[in-house]
Amino acid sequence: MINARQRESYERDGVVCLRSVFDAHWLSVIADAIEQGRANPGPMYVDYSAETIPGTYCTDFWIWQNVQPMKEFIFNSPSARITGELMDVDSVMLVTDNWLIRTAGAVNKAPWHHDGPYFDLDGKWCVLWMALEPVGLGEGVVFLKGSHRWGRQFMPESFTGSGPKSELLEPYELIPDYSLELNRFDVAEFELEPGDCLVFDALTVHGAPNPKPQQSDSHRLTMRFADGNAVYRPRGPWTLEMTEYLERKFGLVEGGPYCCELLPILWSRSTAYLRPDSAPST
Numbered sequence: 001m002i003n004a005r006q007r008e009s010y011e012r013d014g015v016v017c018l019r020s021v022f023d024a025h026w027l028s029v030i031a032d033a034i035e036q037g038r039a040n041p042g043p044m045y046v047d048y049s050a051e052t053i054p055g056t057y058c059t060d061f062w063i064w065q066n067v068q069p070m071k072e073f074i075f076n077s078p079s080a081r082i083t084g085e086l087m088d089v090d091s092v093m094l095v096t097d098n099w100l101i102r103t104a105g106a107v108n109k110a111p112w113h114h115d116g117p118y119f120d121l122d123g124k125w126c127v128l129w130m131a132l133e134p135v136g137l138g139e140g141v142v143f144l145k146g147s148h149r150w151g152r153q154f155m156p157e158s159f160t161g162s163g164p165k166s167e168l169l170e171p172y173e174l175i176p177d178y179s180l181e182l183n184r185f186d187v188a189e190f191e192l193e194p195g196d197c198l199v200f201d202a203l204t205v206h207g208a209p210n211p212k213p214q215q216s217d218s219h220r221l222t223m224r225f226a227d228g229n230a231v232y233r234p235r236g237p238w239t240l241e242m243t244e245y246l247e248r249k250f251g252l253v254e255g256g257p258y259c260c261e262l263l264p265i266l267w268s269r270s271t272a273y274l275r276p277d278s279a280p281s282t
């Protein structure tokens with residue numbers, strides 16, 4: 001599904017834009033997943049805008065076991081295969097399903113960050129980001145090209161706007177406000193139509209530095225996928241809630257595979273990708 005030029009962009013820049021990947025069927029499945037997910041918040045639901053007005057910026061992840069269309073998307077859409085081919089790995093497992101809604105007028109936005117330090121795993125992994133509505137310049141996410149190769153790890157920042165999620169811990173650094181020096185960087189930003197998606201490396205620095213005031217609601221997916229060999233590695237105090245959830249409910253053990261009933265293998269080269277009837281019933 002992925003050609004050499006797309007793989008090269010992903011490798012070099014840490015982000016690639018793929019056009020018309022998801023057809024009307026998948027867009028409708030995603031819309032149902034977000035609608036049903038929002039109506040039935042799970043334990044990971046967060047409203048980043050709880051303390052601000054106007055607008056809402058909220059999210060939930062690890063919902064697929066209770067939300068049938070999300071399950072349909074992770075097992076049967078081409079997303080796992082696309083990310084497997086881009087990462088050039090033999091198998092792909094789920095890190096998170098994840099929807100986000102940013103309603104008209106919302107003031108909270110994605111801070112500068114990379115996703116790696118937010119989640120409890122070591123190994124190759126990436127994010128597949130898409131929206132159900134067209135995304136213009138200034139409305140989506142901006143990437144610092146090549147930042148996945150800097151060899152730096154930044155403290156996760158809260159999406160509420162309150163700064164780092166915990167006190168500074170080694171080997172992490174505080175992330176600078178790249179908005180103040182954006183002209184020093186090679187920046188990538190994309191206009192997207194529904195059906196297009198971005199795939200970026202877990203260490204590519206990105207954010208929404210100056211999102212335009214939104215005129216209408218935006219529904220997004222940020223699905224995360226890892227190499228099937230990824231290892232479970234708790235990150236720090238800021239992931240404690242996830243760490244306890246993964247260990248108590250799903251039995252993950254530090255240093256062992258980042259794989260369990262919640263985080264299944266979704267694709268492998270040898271089986272092309274798993275057939276619809278191979279999705280476990282929950």
Ligand SMILES: O=C(O)CCC(=O)C(=O)O
Nearest residue numbers: 100110115141207220222
């Ligand atoms: O879509 C958004 O508002 C931000 C998503 C994002 O930055 C992420 O998932 O890492």
